Amino acid sequence: MTRHHNPGSKPKTSYPRIHLMAAAACSAIMVLTLTLLPSPDATATKTVRLKPAFDKATSSPAQLADQVIADAQNADEPLLDDAGVAELAPQRHWLDEKVRSGDTLSHIFKRVGLGSRDVHEVMSGKGDVDQLKKIHPGQVMRFAIEDQKLVALEYVISRTDSLLIEQGEEGYQARMEIKELVPYTSYAEGTINSSLFLAAQKAGLSESMTMELASIFGWDVDFALDIRQGDSFRVIYQELHLDGEKVKDGDILGAQFTNQGQTFTAIRYETSDRGASYFTPEGDSMRKAFLRSPIDFARISSHFNLSRKHPVLHTIRAHKGTDYAASRGTPIKATGDGKVVFAGRKGGYGKVVIIQHGQAYKTLYAHMHNYARGIRSGTRVRQGQVIGYVGSTGLATGPHLHYEFYLNGAVRNPVTVKLPHAEPIAKQDKEAFLALAKQMEGQLSTYAAAMESEKVANLDQ
Ligand SMILES: [Zn+2]
Incomplete structure (x- = not known):
């Protein structure tokens, strides 16, 4: 295996990461995603039935539709019946307008043919219309206008958040629409040559993920002083995706850090009342009851x-x-x-x-x-x-x-005193935690073994 290694060649610069679709109900999330992402010129109503989006008559963007249809078929969900179609609101024609530098709402409304009266009516609507006071350049506002009257307005705040304002019987009504991110479980591992940051970067971890990793083990390992060449880490974490693209990092679910031959394992456990914490596989807190120093980097x-x-x-x-x-x-x-x-x-x-x-x-x-x-x-x-x-x-x-x-x-001496551990896993959570920890440790080993065989395969090429 290592015999195939060519001493003159550089070490591999990036290891493939293994992606696994989380057990989330993907089809449901895809459907939701579609309904929140109206196509440039036409879309089904965003308020009722989600399924009509599959109907060809509503002509959603092709790639999205394909994705959703494939998903729906995988999920064995029946497509719409006539009754469902009947629930559709009339099709809306959307006009997109980008917020420019120096824009006020009136400027933007004017560009789509609306007046200051419309601005006033929208701003006196119900719900969180004040979000519209926070517009900034580059954001998109989408207008649905019928008979020169504004029937709906969508303010796209970010990739996941938008504010939808619709005309109702008693004026405009605003509500936030938040797209669900799809969690993917990923694995990364690395061996440190000079610093944790370089090794983590090589393994494909983001800077914030590396900081998180360091803070989980920072109670046992001083990353400035204790790190030695050959130290290594394994981490199972989540990435949050939207439309097949990573939007941001999720949480570290389980991780191992080997420092000078000693291996520490941390497992994340979350409860609704106590929030999330990291514990050893035995259920002791990774945290100590005291920070070593009251000031950062002093x-x-x-x-x-x-x-x-x-x-x-x-x-x-x-x-x-x-x-x-x-x-x-x-x-x-x-x-x-x-x-x-x-x-x-x-x-x-x-x-x-x-x-x-x-x-x-x-x-x-x-x-x-x-x-x-x-x-x-x-x-x-x-x-x-x-x-x-x-x-x-x-x-x-x-x-x-x-x-x-x-x-x-x-x-x-605050620098050398042995610090007590923070609270261990709660008694009522212990059984569930131990089962999770065992499973997570198993996954860490499985991933590491898969990575090892992949490395060997690459060397053989
Ligand atoms: Zn002093």
Whole structure:
């Protein structure tokens, strides 16, 4: 296998990714898509029956129609009967108008032969007509005009969202139409030569997906310091498609990261009340109860040291925390969920916030320029919530954050203290989670094996 490898050749630059159609009800989504994407000149009514779109008389765009018809046949759905056709509203003739730079609604209405009276009537309609105040150049507005009267207006906000305004018995009525994206499950893997970002790019992952991957494993792996050549990752994730094209990334469903020979596995689990989180296959949280640092990307300017000479007082005075150099105004985050027990001035600390986390833990943030809105004694805060901004109040040589960490009343080095895990999977979810985790781990192995045989096949060519 590797014998076929030519030492002079460059390594393969991109690995094919494996796409799988998700188990979603594709035909239903395709049908919906068609009804929300009217053809340039004619379309079936967008309000009632979806099926009439298949009827040749309504002449939808060919490729869309083909797709839908194929889909409908696959899904074994009967085509429309006469009764269904009878429900169709009269065909509308749509005029497309692109928003130009400097346009107001009146300008656009004028271009399609409508007057300021029509603008006024539309803007006093029911529903979210105010969306029309947010038009910007390049967007498309579609007008259905009958007998010089506006019967419907579609404002295409984005690839997925549009506002449909229709004339009813009591004036215009607006409603949002959101197209459903079709989720595809994908797999990517890579081995790191220099950086995670390069390896991920080579594997076809987007930058945001790579950030997400790093944040899932960031509790166990320091991506700035711990990464070694030969580290690797496998990830099963979703891509959201519209009309056969990727629109954006979905979620990472399961992933593995091997760092210096140690493999970490993360499985996504979502509940309606607690949202989505990543857990180990055993059900422990991937997150820790505390962030390692209250500031992103900050440099440590002074370490925890219980026998340090104080820079301002010039006496031996314990430095009971870690200093992070950062410019004035940099946001400071609560490192864990908890309750503010003090927010005010305290001697050399200047403006300080102290947070109690459960019974055992306490954190302290000093020299703040000011507090974040709503932060006062008694405020409940979430991990990562901004509680204030870097400053130099109290005894400080310049703007920085002084951060202290307490366990059962004893001060600890925040950089080296062993951080407890966040809450594990909830008891009532455990059984379902373990089954999902097992399935996801199986998929990771299956994909990896498929990828391996594909690589071997390529080498043999
Ligand atoms: Zn300090």
